[in-house]
Amino acid sequence: MQFQLTKEFIENLRESLDNRSEEQVLNLIGELHAADVAEIVEELEVEEAKVLYSYLSAEKASEVLINIDEDIRDKHIASFTSKEIAEIFIENLESDDAADVISVLPEREREEVISNIENLEQAEDIVDLLSFDEGTAGALMGKELVQVNENWSIKQCIREMRKQAETVDNIYTVYVVDDHEKLLGKLSLKKLLTAAAGKKIADLYDVGLKSCQTYTSSEEVANMMEKYDLVALPVLDELGRLVGRITIDDVVDVIKEEADKDYSMASGLSETVESTDNIWVLTRARLPWLVLGLLGGVLGARVIGIYEHDLKIMPEMAFFIPLIAAMGGNVGVQSSAIIVQGLANNSLGFGGIFQKLGKEFSVALLNGFVCALLILVYNLISSDSLILSYTVSISLFSVIIFAALFGTLVPLLLDKYKVDPALATGPFITTVNDILGLFIYFLVGRMFYV
Amino acid sequence: MQFQLTKEFIENLRESLDNRSEEQVLNLIGELHAADVAEIVEELEVEEAKVLYSYLSAEKASEVLINIDEDIRDKHIASFTSKEIAEIFIENLESDDAADVISVLPEREREEVISNIENLEQAEDIVDLLSFDEGTAGALMGKELVQVNENWSIKQCIREMRKQAETVDNIYTVYVVDDHEKLLGKLSLKKLLTAAAGKKIADLYDVGLKSCQTYTSSEEVANMMEKYDLVALPVLDELGRLVGRITIDDVVDVIKEEADKDYSMASGLSETVESTDNIWVLTRARLPWLVLGLLGGVLGARVIGIYEHDLKIMPEMAFFIPLIAAMGGNVGVQSSAIIVQGLANNSLGFGGIFQKLGKEFSVALLNGFVCALLILVYNLISSDSLILSYTVSISLFSVIIFAALFGTLVPLLLDKYKVDPALATGPFITTVNDILGLFIYFLVGRMFYV
Structure with missing residues (x-):
């Protein structure tokens, strides 16, 4: 059902591109969805991609461009002149996608592209969208939507809708506004289909529509659309006027990115990287956490160094150093992951920090007891x-409890001070708990035989 | 903008529920969205929730029920009789939600509920949906959709659409089928609005609609809808007949669940738990991984035990045991996370296993060199x-390379043999790399001073 990209396909395509055989190229990709073509284009060199774009209609070329992975897209865009960018791509994109493309350009080129847009209304929309901060509803929304005035009749409304629908790919919702563009509600397709042609919109529309502000964060937008099962969310300005709408496809991307980011953090990757990224990017994303681990290891070495004398008296203590360290790390990551996920999904409940610590304490008591008992028997x-x-058993028990409390506390505190709690998971918690665990281990050991 | 649940609110509500004061309860929750009420109901005891349901209209009550967290929902459902479940909830739900609710009941109660559904067509739809395996498009789809025959005129089409729209919450797409119910394409709202009333659908509809089969996996459905930016995906049976459609809100849940599951696995949680779950559930999700870690620790102790003699000669080697173990774990988790995420997002590229290992090897060389150098200087x-x-430096360098290769290989192999690659991340990789790291460390150590 779904298109499956193969090495052979790319090789064929490359050959056809190198031969400048437009017919062969279009034979290969002509029938494919823009999202599939985008996957293919990602595998090509910039020059090859440029040839391919030139064989496509401007409309298809821009659809392909907008579906490409951002890093690669930026390179492609840079290979075109401002005039080409405006005429081939921007004029065929919806306002939010157009703004995305333009936003990556340097200031001067940005102005050049905008001055080359023929449709003045579109240029205004784009300039408008570029003014919003990244990560807000304003930056996420598009200007294309269908809106009708409450004072219109059904007949007038359908006439206007036909006109507006020209520029809108998916209508989803017909918004009803008053004379000052203030959002009042929505007109359902059902009512549009069933009402008499002379009826006024004011008598038909549904109120209680969910909406957000231009400055609402994209995380909150995603949470709202997910919670209330929305496919489109209208965006209002400070005066309650309808200025745009956010569609679910853009929000699915936000949700995916958020989840991927948390996962990366927990795994010790400082940016969201893909296995197809180059070696330098992959190294850069990993090295900072490894250096942190290194630092933790050095501190661990110092802790053991302090107790060097005790190790000489009871050298078997060295055997269980990895066990103590690993268990502290594991428990800490578990605890912090539950908190980070709860914060991300807004499902932490409303108990205070102490209630959560109390619960973690109980869980840790249980886990600690079982683990300490098992290792004691062994x-x-x-x-x-x-x-x-x-x-070993007493310190394991203590380490599990401390690590759980610590793993719970740190992300909660980070969140309280507006730092991304996901920072606390993964290597950070593991490293800190390693050191903590060693301290406890040798402290307990000394208590026993001194 | 969004409703914010507070402790005071719940206390007020509880009091009103205990006093059986319907008016006060409705004052508190009457205006809220069903998804908000669901959040509230999750905080109540089953008996209190039952009182609350009885104050709501059957329609609202079922909307609330379907928005509740599954574990709690199951308990609520169990508190009603089969007749009540059918009459209050099932009759007001769309077919996919109704099937979800019924599917958790024991076989006998399931039949009782179905036999109590008055609308025979609905009962048939539900029985139909219950026959599909969980995790497939069939289990995810709903039967409610708007479909028109290619031979109808626009006028006839609008008349039929009015009728069908009664049972469909969101239309999204008008599907066009032939006389045998085979899916041909879709009719856009734009065309519906602009075409003359006498025109035939056959001349108007768009072809090339994306669709899936009843047996398509929900992951593939999610990937498709995400990639092609779809809000609804039609589902076909073996004969190409339209049997249902999947809407984006259900798929957003699938995407979230998948991401959460991978995150949980990487953090050493064997099921997706929330901090609001009870202590027993939280412990059960964590203990298996801790026992695995324990086992790894015991094996680590054995490895060190083998080299006890060497430790006596050079006791300072003990200092760096935690560093070697931790770095092996960190690198392994990083490598496996990149592969797991790539597999989940279908973005691994099409190079073979050896190409990926080669790349990881290069990254590990770089990381290993930097880390080994840093610790050497220290x-x-x-x-x-x-x-x-x-x-320390030579073994750290070796450990980083081995851990990276191992972290890459294991998830790829698991995936090849149809085991969830996410199993390989987190505690598993950490534990194995701990032991591997110790072996390398002492082996290198012995080489030097024997």
Whole structure:
């Protein structure tokens, strides 16, 4: 059903592109969806891609462009002149996509492209959209929508809708506004189909429409649309006037990006990278966390160094260093992940920090008890040293409890001070709990045999 | 803009519910969206929730029910009789939601509920939907949609659409079928609004509509809808007949669940848990991974035990045990996370396993070199033992390379053998790399001073 990209396909296409055989190229990709063509174009060199764009209609070329991965898209855009960008791409894109494309250009080129847009209304819309901060509803919304005035009749309304529908790909909702453009509600297709032609919109529209402001954060927009199962969300300005709408396809991207970002953070990747990125990008995303781990390791070495004398008295203590460190890390990551996910999904409940710590404490008591017991049984069977057996179990129990509390507390505190709590998961929590665990381990050990 | 649940609100509501004061309850929640009421109901005891449902219209009550978290919903459903479930809830739900509710009931109650549904057509739709396996398009789709025959005129089409629209909440797409119910294409609202009343649908509809089969997996459905920016996807049976459609709101849930599941796995949680779950559920989700970590720790202890003699010769080697173990774990998690995310997003590219291993190898060389150098400089400054300095750096370099290759290979292999690659991330990779790292460390150490 879905198009499956193969190496052979790309090789064929490349050959046809190199031969400048428009017919062969169009034979290969002519029938494909723009999103599929975009996947293909991502595999080509910039020069090859440029040839391919030239064989497509401006409309298809711009649809392809907007579906390409951002990093690659920026390179493609840079290979065109301002005039080409305006005429081939921008004029065929919806306002939000056009603004996305233009926003990556340097200031001067940006102005050049905008001055080359023939449709003045479209240029105004784009300039308008470019003024909103990234990460807000204003930057996410498009200007294309269908709106009708409450004072119109059904007949007048259908006439206007025909006109407006020209520029709108998917209508989804017909918005009803008053004479001052203030959003009043929506007109359902059902009512539009069933009402008499002379009826006025004011008597027909539904109120209680969910909406957001231009400055609402994209996370909140995503949460709202997900929670209320919306496919389109109208955006209002400070005066309650309808200035745009956000469609679900853009929000699905936001939801995916958020989830991917949290996952990356938890895995010790400082940016969302893909396995297809180049080696330098992949290294850059990973090295900072590895250096943090290194620092933790050095501190761990210092902690053990402090207790070097004790290690000489009971060298078997070294055996269980990895166990203690690993368990502290595992428990910490588990606890922080639950909090981070709860914060992201808005599902933490409304208990305070102390209630959450209390609960984690109970869970940790249970987990700690089971784990400490298991390792005690193992050690009693396999080790000759009673002291070592007790030391390992008691410190494991303590480490599990401390790591759980710590893993819960840190993301909650970060969130309170408006820092991304996902920072707390992964390598950070693991590293800190490693050191904490070692301290506890040797402290308990010393208590036993001094 | 969005409703914010507070502790005070719940206390007020509880009091009103306990006093059986219908008016006060409706004052509190009457104007709220069903999704907000659902959030509230999740905080109530089952008995309180039951009182609340009885104050709502059957329509609102069922909308609330379908928005509740699944675990809690199951408990609520269990508190009603089969007759009540059918009459209050099922009759007011769309077919896919109704099937979801019924599917959690035991076999006998399921039949009772279905036999209590008055609308025979609805009952048939539900029985039909219940026959599909979970995780397939068939189980995800709803039967409600608007379809028109290619042989109808615009006028006839609008008349039929009015009728069908009664049962459909959101129309999205008007599907065009032939006399055998085979899907041909879609009729755009634009064309419907602009065409003459006498025109035939056959001359107006657009072809090339994306569709899926009843047996298509929900992951593939989600990927398709995301990639092609669809709000609704028609589902076909083996004969190409239109049997249902999947809407984007259900798919957003699938996307979220998938992402949450991968995140949980990477964090060592065997099921998707929320911080509001009870202590037993939270413990059960975490203990298996902790026991795995314990096992790894015991194996690690054994590895060190083998080299006990070496430790006595060079006790400072113990200092860097946590560093080696932690770095192996961190690198492994990073590598596997990139693969798991690539597999989930279908963005791995089409290079083979060896190409990916080659790339990881290059990244690991870079990372390994930097980290080994950093720790060498530290050790040369702070430690008296040249042998220890070299041992730590060389083994760290080797551990980083092995962990990266291992972290890449395991998820790719799991995926090849149809096991969820997310299983490979988090505690599993960390634990295995801990042990691997210790082996390498002591092996290198022995090479130096024997």
